[in-house]
Amino acid sequence: MPVLTxxxxxxxxxxxxxxxxxxxxxxxxxxxxYQGAYKVSRGLLEEFGPKRVVDTPxxxxxxxxxxxxxxMAGLRPVVEFMTWNFALLAxxxxxxxxxxxxxxxxxxxxMPIVFRGPNGAALQLxxxxxxxxxxWLAHMPGLKVVAPATPxxxxxxxxxxxxxxxxxxxxxxxxxxxTKGEVPxxxxxxxxxRAEVKRAGSDVTLICHSKTVTVALKAAEQLQEQNVSxxxxxxxxxxxxxxxxxxxxxxxxxRAVVVEEGxxxxxxxxxxxxxxxxxxxxxxxxxxQRVTQAxxxxxxxxxLERAAKASPEKVVAAARxxxxxx
Amino acid sequence: MATATAPxxxxxxxxxxxxxxxRQMLLIRRFEEKAAEAYALGKIGGFCHLYIxxxxxxxxxxxxxxxxxxxxxxxxxxxxALVRGIPATAVMAxxxxxxxxxSRGKGGSMHxxxxxxxxxxxxxxxxxxxxxxxxxxxxxxxxxxxxxCLCYFGEAAVxxxxxxxxxxxxxxxxxxxxxxxxxxxYGMGTAxxxxxxxxxxxxxACSYDLAAELVNGMDALAVYEATTRAVDRARKGGHPTLLxxxxxxxxxxxxxxxxxxxxRTKEEVEEQRQRDPITQMAHKLIGDxxxxxxxxxxLDAEVRAEVEAAVQFADQSPDPEPGALLTDVLAE
Numbered sequence: 001m002p003v004l005t006x007x008x009x010x011x012x013x014x015x016x017x018x019x020x021x022x023x024x025x026x027x028x029x030x031x032x033x034y035q036g037a038y039k040v041s042r043g044l045l046e047e048f049g050p051k052r053v054v055d056t057p058x059x060x061x062x063x064x065x066x067x068x069x070x071x072m073a074g075l076r077p078v079v080e081f082m083t084w085n086f087a088l089l090a091x092x093x094x095x096x097x098x099x100x101x102x103x104x105x106x107x108x109x110x111m112p113i114v115f116r117g118p119n120g121a122a123l124q125l126x127x128x129x130x131x132x133x134x135x136w137l138a139h140m141p142g143l144k145v146v147a148p149a150t151p152x153x154x155x156x157x158x159x160x161x162x163x164x165x166x167x168x169x170x171x172x173x174x175x176x177x178x179t180k181g182e183v184p185x186x187x188x189x190x191x192x193x194r195a196e197v198k199r200a201g202s203d204v205t206l207i208c209h210s211k212t213v214t215v216a217l218k219a220a221e222q223l224q225e226q227n228v229s230x231x232x233x234x235x236x237x238x239x240x241x242x243x244x245x246x247x248x249x250x251x252x253x254x255r256a257v258v259v260e261e262g263x264x265x266x267x268x269x270x271x272x273x274x275x276x277x278x279x280x281x282x283x284x285x286x287x288x289q290r291v292t293q294a295x296x297x298x299x300x301x302x303x304l305e306r307a308a309k310a311s312p313e314k315v316v317a318a319a320r321x322x323x324x325x326x
Numbered sequence: 327m328a329t330a331t332a333p334x335x336x337x338x339x340x341x342x343x344x345x346x347x348x349r350q351m352l353l354i355r356r357f358e359e360k361a362a363e364a365y366a367l368g369k370i371g372g373f374c375h376l377y378i379x380x381x382x383x384x385x386x387x388x389x390x391x392x393x394x395x396x397x398x399x400x401x402x403x404x405x406x407a408l409v410r411g412i413p414a415t416a417v418m419a420x421x422x423x424x425x426x427x428x429s430r431g432k433g434g435s436m437h438x439x440x441x442x443x444x445x446x447x448x449x450x451x452x453x454x455x456x457x458x459x460x461x462x463x464x465x466x467x468x469x470x471x472x473x474x475c476l477c478y479f480g481e482a483a484v485x486x487x488x489x490x491x492x493x494x495x496x497x498x499x500x501x502x503x504x505x506x507x508x509x510x511x512y513g514m515g516t517a518x519x520x521x522x523x524x525x526x527x528x529x530x531a532c533s534y535d536l537a538a539e540l541v542n543g544m545d546a547l548a549v550y551e552a553t554t555r556a557v558d559r560a561r562k563g564g565h566p567t568l569l570x571x572x573x574x575x576x577x578x579x580x581x582x583x584x585x586x587x588x589x590r591t592k593e594e595v596e597e598q599r600q601r602d603p604i605t606q607m608a609h610k611l612i613g614d615x616x617x618x619x620x621x622x623x624x625l626d627a628e629v630r631a632e633v634e635a636a637v638q639f640a641d642q643s644p645d646p647e648p649g650a651l652l653t654d655v656l657a658e
């Protein structure tokens with residue numbers, strides 16, 4: 001199987017879907033002539049032309065709304081945000097327009113649109129460029145939210161998102177674009193709403209998504225050295241969330257740590273913990289622990305930044321707590 | 327002989343158009359009066375923004391469109407919905423929140439939709455739908471169509487960023503969109519000149535190289551003619567137009583706002599009422615010999631009956647099934 005970067009896997013998904021369906025187009029800042037701020041759209045302008053690869057002004061609210069309007073007319077826009085931090089300006093269109101169009105029209109207007117771009121902290125980008133938005137977005141009925149961790153999932157989930165008749169948020173990991181992995185060629189579609197066990201284990205479940213899958217896998221290796229068998233469950237999709245997969249893993253391990261890039265208060269982990277306490281209460285051998293970003297804006301200083309982020313060491317410590325090893 | 331019949335036939339079609347426009351304006355007026363009554367009786371809930379006084383804008387502009395053009399509105403859109411051909415029954419039922427409403431009772435006064443008539447909604451966030459209009463125009467151009475999108479918004483929306491972003495992109499990409507600003511002078515209770523540095527909305531067109539026209543919104547025919555020119559520009563070269571249509575709402579901002587409130591005087595409202603667009607249109611038709619007063623009265627009686635039937639229909643229609651709560655959240 002070919003090995004691709006996460007970036008090229010996304011590029012392949014876009015190219016294949018644009019070849020497959022003439023209604024699919026890409027719009028955003030720097031997607032065309034510049035070849036993409038993160039080079040996800042490399043080569044697409046040359047292949048599909050400026051009608052289908054549309055460079056926009058720096059006007060997130062406006063071009064997100066233009067995407068929504070085009071989707072109202074039945075096109076299938078893929079709207080790229082240079083980062084989800086900038087997408088905050090477009091939330092009115094994502095939430096007040098896209099997420100509600102089908103409902104408030106009484107089922108008349110479908111909204112086949114994808115909003116995608118990098119999410120979460122990279123390195124020393126400071127407070128405004130280092131935020132993870134999934135708990136905000138996954139809160140909204142009318143949206144689907146996916147956060148792929150691997151190149152294969154990046155391709156498969158983006159293809160699923162483009163084919164979906166609903167607004168789908170694709171959260172890409174800014175630090176994942178250069179990561180490599182095997183990616184199936186051609187028709188590889190990952191169904192939205194299915195988690196995947198990225199590493200099987202029996203003593204504790206590490207529940208994670210996007211970049212924190214890497215963190216959890218590293219933690220699982222360290223735990224293995226301590227004779228702890230950790231299962232790594234990648235949620236992949238945050239709305240809908242694969243509740244059966246979470247419960248199945250808890251039934252096996254009876255212990256869980258939820259890891260995420262975002263802040264603790266009302267985070268994705270809080271939702272996962274709710275599912276577990278409600279439907280797996282009797283199977284739990286310890287309270288669920290969470291590992292999140294520190295509850296503060298992201299600092300610039302690299303030592304402080306490292307201290308703020310979820311890390312394998314923090315996950316190991318949390319796993320040891322739920323195993324009563326410390 | 328042929329040359330003699332052509333103008334006569336044109337006159338006849340003009341007369342028919344004018345008669346239809348008067349009827350549509352009367353329909354809106356009577357519909358809104360009944361909506362106000364129903365609101366007072368608790369049959370209609372939430373926010374309800376009436377169109378009384380502004381009828382000439384929707385009627386004049388929508389008559390310049392084709393059925394395959396898109397229309398998108400703000401939350402003061404009962405009038406546009408009716409003129410676009412959504413039956414009064416379905417509009418009133420929507421205000422009543424009934425399953426037979428044009429949005430199946432899930433939208434309400436601010437969210438009237440009829441995809442079949444390309445009526446792409448009432449939208450409740452001031453100015454938020456202006457980019458959607460550009461998106462509809464984008465889709466038309468993407469498919470090489472010769473349709474257009476007509477977008478209505480109030481003057482208060484001009485202070486919103488979405489207005490400027492949408493106008494800029496519509497012009498850069500030559501999208502077939504008509505931006506129709508219904509300037510009724512007050513954003514809720516705030517006079518436009520108190521919050522806008524540039525009070526002639528048409529001047530904003532200069533910033534984005536749009537065609538523009540200032541229009542008397544109390545004269546349905548003036549609105550019709552200006553819109554027709556904008557339609558030609560949109561169909562031929564995809565050139566967008568900003569229309570500033572000066573109008574006036576005779577009622578409060580919404581049902582919770584008294585007739586003139588503290589932000590405008592009773593005298594001002596009364597003065598504007600002297601320019602009532604329906605009276606003006608009726609005088610024109612009588613002057614042209616298209617209708618006499620009895621004919622106008624007959625039209626009025628006809629629409630009153632239509633509105634009465636709409637109220638009865640809405641009243642007798644069922645609420646949505648309880649299960650409707652969770653349908654249409656996502657498409658299957």
